[in-house]
Amino acid sequence: MNRKSILAISVASIMLVSGPVLASRDHDSNDYYPAPVGDDDFRNPSPEKVELGKNLMFDKILSGNMNISCGTCHHALTDTGDGLSLPVGEGGVGLGVTRDTGSGADAVHERVPRNAPPVFNLGAHSFTVLFHDGRVEADPAFPSGCKTPAGGNLPDNLENVLACQAMFPVTSATEMAGQAGENSIADAAAAGNLAGPGGVWEQLAGRLQGIPEYVDMFKAAFPGDVVDASDITYAHAANAISAFEGVNWRADNSPFDRYLRGDKKAMSKNARKGMKLFYKGDGYGNSCAQCHSGSFQTDNAFHAIAMPQIGAGRGSNSPGKTGGHEDFGREQATGDPADTLKFRTPTLRNVALTAPYGHDGAYDTLRAVVEHHIDSVNALYNYDRSQAVLPSRDDLDALDFITMDDPDRVAFIADHNELPPLGYSDKDVDRIIDFLNALTDPSSIDLRSDLPRSVPSGLPLAE
Ligand code: HEC
Ligand code: HEC
Structure with a gap:
């Protein structure tokens, strides 16, 4: 002592x-x-929204180079984290503690600077402050309902703070977007164009609009709101992801x-x-x-x-x-x-x-x-x-x-x-x-059933 x-x-x-x-x-x-x-402490989204979110969570279509999904760092086989001290972002290969830093021009440029936190229970109303530094926070003073580094750029059809959070990983070069010059999403992210025409969120929505299976799922998840493929926005995707996280990873x-x-x-x-x-x-x-x-x-x-x-x-x-x-x-x-x-x-x-x-x-x-x-x-x-x-x-x-x-x-x-x-x-x-x-x-001990067997983009699920 x-x-x-x-x-x-x-x-x-x-x-x-x-x-x-x-x-x-x-x-x-x-x-x-x-x-x-109990139930009153948690949001209760529709099963259709949850199912859509489950697919999006593990679909690499949301990354610039189509080589990493949210699930790579928040995986069902590593208890909603990645098992590492600091994550290996886009360019890395493999899952969990076997993930490596990639090779050649695709290799990662740096480690992600913070630990990937677990996502358990974040669908409870009481989790109003997200990230290790709380930079995404529920705040009714903003049209989006959240105070975030994107300020007024965040769309106003986000359903909750967890959905606000899901707007961000796709804009990070290291996590999901990739380096400028590698793809047009990375270019938009590097130019700071998140919400504008040709910005990160619009480009991602465009990818989803082009996949018929997703269009059907979005229509079912947002009845009356998404009627045509062109109604799909990345904010809808973020809402669905938050529904999946909140429901499947509830642990009370x-x-x-x-x-x-x-x-x-x-x-x-x-x-x-x-x-x-x-x-x-x-x-x-x-x-x-x-x-x-x-x-x-x-x-x-x-x-x-x-x-x-x-x-x-x-x-x-x-x-x-x-x-x-x-x-x-x-x-x-x-x-x-x-x-x-x-x-x-x-x-x-x-x-x-x-x-x-x-x-x-x-x-x-x-x-x-x-x-x-x-x-x-x-x-x-x-x-x-x-x-x-x-x-x-x-x-x-x-x-x-x-x-x-x-x-x-x-x-x-x-x-x-x-x-x-x-x-x-x-x-x-x-x-x-x-x-x-x-x-x-x-x-929460065995989360295998939270993994889709395949995703609408057809991209591989491993890694
Ligand atoms: C490359 C790894 C990586 C990827 C990919 C990734 N995340 Fe994360 N996630 C992290 C890290 C690291 C943090 C903590 C960052 C911080 O606090 O600054 C985090 C934080 C979070 C949080 C906040 C948890 C809390 O307790 O505050 C949620 C929720 C989350 N991520 C969901 C997602 C979603 C949804 C996606 C896909 C759109 C995603 N993540 C993609 C690594 C990743
Ligand atoms: C002064 C406030 C404070 C007190 C008192 C405190 N903690 Fe913590 N604890 C924190 C903070 C803040 C962190 C995160 C620190 C960081 O990430 O750098 C943390 C992290 C943790 C973690 C790591 C969790 C994770 O997911 O990374 C555990 C476990 C933990 N605390 C348990 C305890 C236990 C058990 C006690 C009592 C013996 C305790 N804490 C007392 C503030 C506190």
């Missing part, structure tokens, strides 16, 4: 002897547990859900102990639920917890520095220095299935990322790089630890940490992990 935690524990044990804090820890009251969730039947609905035997004794530690706290004034609050374990807010920075970052720059190989998280969305290095608190539903963890996938096991929280600054300084899951290529590898190799930058991350050392013992951590395992919905 390190010095800081010994200090925290000894201060804590004094408090412990003096009474009320520990007394409340031992008292069994359920007041601090969240309410159960875990032992924890069943416990909250009244089945007190649904969770093991150890998981119940862990739940109490998680929601009620370490006995010394802190709890996991300070940030991971509510039924989905997130406050939808942003915190700096000294997560190690791996990969080439997103070009953020700390004062007096020039490398730009950092990712300042929320600050990139708001421009507010008070947000430097803050990332959105992730939901912990199905978390046992969705390694690696953190906005850049720095931790490969649940235990490692939970232990990071116990003494975050110390964990940052002792970060074990061998757990990063990154397909190797010399020029990419050279940037993977560029921030962690610079003592000033590591100190900068440490200085911004706002998570105090937590007073949970090793045994408490074991119980908390038992609780986190009870957040797994058994129906």
